[in-house]
Amino acid sequence: MILxxxxxxxxxxxxxxxxxAEIEGAAVMIFFRIGDMFEDAAVQKTRxxxxxxxxxxxxxxxxxxxxxxxxxxxxxxxxxEYYIVLPGERIPIDGTVMSGYSSxxxxxxxxxxxxxxxxxxxxALSGCINMTGALTVRADRAYSDSAVxxxxxxxxxxxxxxxxxxxxxxxxxxxxxxxxVVAAIAVATVPTLIFGLPYEAWVYRALVFLVVxxxxxxxxxxxxxxxxxVGRASKSxxxxxxxxxxxxxxxxxxxxxxxTGTVTKGTFEFSxxxxxxxxxxxxxxxxxxxxYRSDHPISAAIIDRYGREIDPGxxxxxxxxxxxxxxxxxxxxxxxxxxxxxxxxxxxEPCGVHGGATCIHVAIDGTYSGHISISDEPKEDxxxxxxxLKDLGVKNVVMLTGDNMTSAGRVAEIVGIDxxxxxxxxxxxxxILEGYLTVREGKGSLVYVGDGINDAPSIARAxxxxxxxxxxxxSAVEAADVVIMNDSLRRLPEAIRISRRTRGIAxxxxxxxxxxxxxxxxxxxxxxxGMWFAIFAxxxxxAIAIINGTRAYGKLF
Amino acid sequence: xxxxxxxxxxxxxxCALKMEKKICxxxxxxxxxxxxxxxxxxxxxxxxxxxxxxxxxTKVVKSIEPDARLVKR
Numbered sequence: 001m002i003l004x005x006x007x008x009x010x011x012x013x014x015x016x017x018x019x020x021a022e023i024e025g026a027a028v029m030i031f032f033r034i035g036d037m038f039e040d041a042a043v044q045k046t047r048x049x050x051x052x053x054x055x056x057x058x059x060x061x062x063x064x065x066x067x068x069x070x071x072x073x074x075x076x077x078x079x080x081e082y083y084i085v086l087p088g089e090r091i092p093i094d095g096t097v098m099s100g101y102s103s104x105x106x107x108x109x110x111x112x113x114x115x116x117x118x119x120x121x122x123x124a125l126s127g128c129i130n131m132t133g134a135l136t137v138r139a140d141r142a143y144s145d146s147a148v149x150x151x152x153x154x155x156x157x158x159x160x161x162x163x164x165x166x167x168x169x170x171x172x173x174x175x176x177x178x179x180x181v182v183a184a185i186a187v188a189t190v191p192t193l194i195f196g197l198p199y200e201a202w203v204y205r206a207l208v209f210l211v212v213x214x215x216x217x218x219x220x221x222x223x224x225x226x227x228x229x230v231g232r233a234s235k236s237x238x239x240x241x242x243x244x245x246x247x248x249x250x251x252x253x254x255x256x257x258x259x260t261g262t263v264t265k266g267t268f269e270f271s272x273x274x275x276x277x278x279x280x281x282x283x284x285x286x287x288x289x290x291x292y293r294s295d296h297p298i299s300a301a302i303i304d305r306y307g308r309e310i311d312p313g314x315x316x317x318x319x320x321x322x323x324x325x326x327x328x329x330x331x332x333x334x335x336x337x338x339x340x341x342x343x344x345x346x347x348x349e350p351c352g353v354h355g356g357a358t359c360i361h362v363a364i365d366g367t368y369s370g371h372i373s374i375s376d377e378p379k380e381d382x383x384x385x386x387x388x389l390k391d392l393g394v395k396n397v398v399m400l401t402g403d404n405m406t407s408a409g410r411v412a413e414i415v416g417i418d419x420x421x422x423x424x425x426x427x428x429x430x431x432i433l434e435g436y437l438t439v440r441e442g443k444g445s446l447v448y449v450g451d452g453i454n455d456a457p458s459i460a461r462a463x464x465x466x467x468x469x470x471x472x473x474x475s476a477v478e479a480a481d482v483v484i485m486n487d488s489l490r491r492l493p494e495a496i497r498i499s500r501r502t503r504g505i506a507x508x509x510x511x512x513x514x515x516x517x518x519x520x521x522x523x524x525x526x527x528x529x530g531m532w533f534a535i536f537a538x539x540x541x542x543a544i545a546i547i548n549g550t551r552a553y554g555k556l557f
Numbered sequence: 558x559x560x561x562x563x564x565x566x567x568x569x570x571x572c573a574l575k576m577e578k579k580i581c582x583x584x585x586x587x588x589x590x591x592x593x594x595x596x597x598x599x600x601x602x603x604x605x606x607x608x609x610x611x612x613x614x615t616k617v618v619k620s621i622e623p624d625a626r627l628v629k630r
Contacts, residue, residue, distance in 0.1 A: 005571065040568075047594065157561065159592030160599045173574060220570035220593070227594035 005214035008181065012210035016531065019200045021207075024531035028211055035539035039220060042546045046224060050155065050231035050553065057152065058092030058126075058143075064136070074143040081139050085130045093139045094126045094146040100135040104128040109147055110486035111237030127151065147485075154239050154483075158230045159223060161242025165506045169222050173215045180521070184209035187525060201527065208524035211534035217513040217542035221549045222506050228553035229502030235554070237485035238495045245481040246499035248463045253444025254436060255394055255492070256458075258429070259401035259408060260297075261451040262468055262489065263415055264376040268301040268358070275370035276351060283370045287362050290328040290335035293318035298360060299326075301374050323402050323425035325360070336363040339404060341423065343368070358407045375407070381490050383415040388493035395444070398436075400429050430457050437461070449492060466492060502552045509545040516541045560607055562598040564591065564618055565626045572621050579617045583610055598627065 009032050016025030060071040064082045074092050077083060082098060085091055091104070103115040109127040118124060124137050126146040143149055162170070188206035191197040226243040233240045240246060260266050275283040288306035291299035292315050303310070316329030324345065325338010336346055337360055343350050348363045350371060359371045386397055399420040401408045408422035421432060436446055448455075448462035459465030460479040467480035468487055484491040516537035523529030567573060573593035580589040580598065585606040591598050598618075602610050615627045 043594070153561075156595035156597055157592065157599055159594055159597070160590040162590075170574060173571070214571070216569075216571060219574060223570070223592070223594055227592075 005177070005216065008177075008210050008213050012207045015203065015207050015210075019203055019207075021204060021531065027535060028531065031535045031539045035542060038543055039216075039546065042543075042550070043220070043224070046228060046550055046553070050227065057148065058090060061092045062086075077139050077143060079139055079142060082136055083139060085124075085135045085137060087130055087132055087134065089130055091124045091126045091128050091130060091137065092146075092148070093137075093143050094141045095124050095137040095139045097122050097124050098136045098138050100133050102133040102135050103131045105131050106486075109151070109237060111235065111491070112486045112488075151234060151239060154241065155230055155234050158240065158242045159227060161244045162223075163226055163243025163247050163503070163506065165247075165503070165510060166222055166226060166243050169215070169218045169510070173219050176215045177213050180209055180213040183521070184213070204530070205524045205527060208529065208531060208534040209521060211531060212517045212520045212538050214538065215513075215517075217517075217538070217545045218510060220542065221509045221513070221545035224546060225502060225506045225509060225549035225552045228550050229498060229505075232502070232553045233495060233498045236491065236494055236498075238491050238498070239483040239485065240495065240499070241481045245464060246502055248445040249447070249482070249496050249499040250503050251443060251445045252389075252392075252394055252447050252464070252496050253442070254396040254398070254440065254446045255389055256398045256400060256433060256436065256446065256448045256462070257417075257489070258448075258450035258455055258458075259399050259403060259411060259420075260376060261487075262449050263382045263399060263417070264378050264411060266297060266376065266451070268298050268374045268376050270301050270305040270372065271375040272373040273370070274353075274373070276368055278364070278369045283362060284372070286330055286333075286335050286364055286369070287337055287360065287372055289315060289330040290318075290326060290337045290362070293328065294320060294326050298358070298374050302360065302372060305372075323428075333365050336366075337361070339402075339423075358403050376411075378411050378415050379487065379489065381488055385489035385493060386416045388490065389496075392493055392496055394496075400424055400432060402426070426454055429455060430461060433458050433461055437463075447492070449489070466495075498552075505548060505552050509548055512548070513541055513545055558604045558607070559599060559601045560611075561630045562600070562611070562614070563628045563630060564596050564598055565628055566622070566624045567591075567593065567596045568622055568624065569593075572625075575621050576617055579621070580614050583613045583617070585610055589614075 009028060013025045013028045016028065058074045061074050061077050062069050062084045063072050063077055064084065069084060077093055097118050097120050099120055101119050103117050104124065105115050106112050106128045109125055115131060126148040184206040187209060188203050191202045192199045226246065229246060230240050257263055273280050273284060284306050288303045289310055291302050292310050314331050318326060318328040320326055321338065321342060324342040325336065328335050336342055340350055340361060343361050343363060346363060346366060348366065348368045350361045350368060353359060353371065358374045358376065360374060361371045362369045389397055396419065397417050399412055399417045401422050402424050403422055405422040408420050412420045433448060440446065445463035447464040447466060448458050449466040449468060450459055451468050456479045459467055464482060465480045466482040466484060468484045482495060520529055520534045520537040524534065570593045573591040577589060577591040580586060585602050587601040589600045598614065600610060618625050618627045
């Protein structure tokens with residue numbers, strides 16, 4: 001504990017008095033104290049500002065129990081209980097609206113400024129502010145699993161995954177103080193004892209060493225910078241899992257995106273029906289019934305279009321063939337519905353296929369009966385996102401999809417993606433990703449963006465795995481390095497920009513702090529810098545570095 | 558298993574580094590990090606050992622910053 005910075009400061013100050021530099025001795029004490037107070041205040045302020053997020057933490061929840069409304073702590077609300085949120089209040093726990101209509105301000109969660117209207121049956125994400133009407137909400141999750149609690153946890157714990165610069169600081173801090181103290185002793189003794197130089201001048205120089213012996217400016221300002229950077233990102237609805245993720249995001253040179261739900265809206269719409277040897281109604285009926293047991297969004301679009309009640313009694317065994325389609329017994333007949341690969345597998349030749357949409361081919365009892373086209377439009381801002389990525393110097397943007405070549409090509413063209421791979425099975429995606437990872441050159445990183453539900457392995461494997469719009473899904477949050485809260489792909493270039501800026505500021509702080517410390521050491525040895533310079537190099541530079549670090553968040557002061 | 562604690566009254570960034578180093582050295586700790594900015598301690602260790610580790614970590618925290626207190630979340 002002998003190298004404790006407080007102890008060293010006391011030695012520096014006391015020795016200054018002894019060699020007759022009383023004013024400097026007092027200044028060391030006073031400025032160190034002021035520096036401490038400033039650091040405390042700055043850290044408090046930073047913690048508080050970033051905890052605009054913490055303001056989202058609900059204090060109590062108005063739960064309906066036995067017909068009465070009572071206030072309980074958010075942790076005490078059980079899944080399935082009903083609670084009431086009045087206008088102006090924040091949704092405390094993820095749930096489903098049971099009654100009432102309102103608009104939700106989702107800005108704190110998704111960074112999206114457009115309010116979202118909710119009606120009974122729709123989901124209410126915690127952290128959103130209820131704007132216009134009272135809502136009764138059923139809690140679908142425990143508080144600790146709700147969006148608010150997860151975001152807070154993520155931001156607060158992001159510091160556990162340290163950026164390279166932070167690791168450097170930790171390692172540097174270990175050696176810096178002991179080395180400087182040893183050097184100080186050498187400066188005080190060697191010239192005086194061996195060369196007989198004047199004792200007061202050299203002890204004074206050694207004291208300057210002690211004044212700059214604490215790496216405090218670095219140890220505080222660099223993690224603070226990353227904390228502010230993570231806070232800044234979460235303000236835009238981007239959850240970044242740690243400083244190391246920022247390191248890799250900043251060096252992004254390849255972005256691999258999943259098509260459905262990431263580049264496109266992921267809501268499939270019926271766009272045409274082309275029967276072959278049967279009537280339109282007959283084709284649609286069998287297609288809908290065969291898809292009855294599937295939870296794929298395409299199935300929902302077909303069943304929706306059919307629009308009539310389906311008697312579950314008519315549906316027999318149903319087998320999901322991943323990446324191909326489904327095989328179902330309907331009224332004792334075998335119906336295959338899926339893509340062209342499925343048709344190939346069962347030896348059926350699709351005919352009359354045209355256009356760029358996704359086709360669901362249907363074969364009844366092994367006879368081709370036509371296809372239904374389904375389209376999935378790109379999100380409005382996907383093209384802009386791709387353009388921004390290219391502007392940021394991302395070399396390759398590749399789209400992967402299980403969809404057919406024509407529909408993938410159409411989407412790629414609209415949004416400006418130059419490379420895509422289509423007709424992929426789920427496991428192919430991971431293999432392609434591995435391929436990119438092995439052939440890459442240099443230190444650029446590969447980012448994979450998916451919806452986090454069926455591509456968790458790819459998200460986990462990439463240098464940076466990004467899950468979109470799925471704070472609710474456990475697998476997404478666990479596997480992903482970055483979670484984008486709203487569905488916009490434009491958050492990705494924004495995340496890259498924030499990461500670069502944050503790292504840049506961290507570098508500035510390192511250069512600034514080390515520059516001044518080493519300058520103080522060198523100049524003091526030569527007798528060119530005194531205590532005042534050292535005090536500035538320590539306390540002053542720490543203050544500047546902290547203020548600079550908070551710029552990673554945006555305006556704080 | 559990972560456990561998160563809050564270190565109340567954690568005062569200085571350098572103390573946080575010291576705590577982290579010492580807590581990493583506690584027997585059974587796979588990894589530990591002290592995050593000064595959010596006053597968090599995150600420890601990865603076997604569940605059965607967690608109570609003993611918590612006790613030892615409490616002592617470490619106290620020895621470095623007498624005012625600080627380790628609170629389980």
